[in-house]
Amino acid sequence: MKIGELASKAHVNIQTVRFYERQGLLQDPGRTESGYRRYAEAHLKQLRFIRQAKALGFSLEEIREILRMKGRGQCPCSKVITLAERHLHDIEEQLRTLNSFRLELAKALEQWKASGANQVSADAFCVLIERATGGLK
Structure with a gap:
């Protein structure tokens, strides 16, 4: 899915998706031949997790740490x-x-x-x- 569809499904704006990518909270998506970002269902799950964690008061640094641990299989x-x-x-x-x-x-x-x-x-x-x-x- 493209960035607009991902943002809409996750109830965030496009700038938030890009910000989370720059901050290392969201995995880099693949790109089409024309350079458009292509997001998978995993990106949507990750965005929803970030939103839920933020709603519970976790900082972006704490969320990043949790995601890194998960990414390392911990x-x-x-x-x-x-x-x-x-x-x-x-x-x-x-x-x-x-x-x-x-x-x-x-x-x-x-x-x-x-x-x-x-x-x-x-x-x-x-x-x-x-x-x-x-x-x-």
Whole structure:
């Protein structure tokens, strides 16, 4: 199949296909006599894998490493598990940070509402933000 058909089936754009080729994530396709790239079903599977891995938070470097291991005949499962555990930990940390920020923002909002300052000036508003954040430095 040609690059446009591959991109369409994989739900990516043509530039993404070319980028993944340049990055070594997608195997080089064969070419027709006139120089057009010819992709096989294996390329489509590989593109779908890359998209799924990205959706799970894997970086392109991590995906490249997984694909290299697979290409060498190694089972990348233990590597994938290690990476997934690290990503899960990172996500949990981000959620804790976001929840803390949400609580701070809700508290500040309640304080602003309680102050009866529905029509605050820009200067007063900035003071409210500084007070709410404890004057972050």
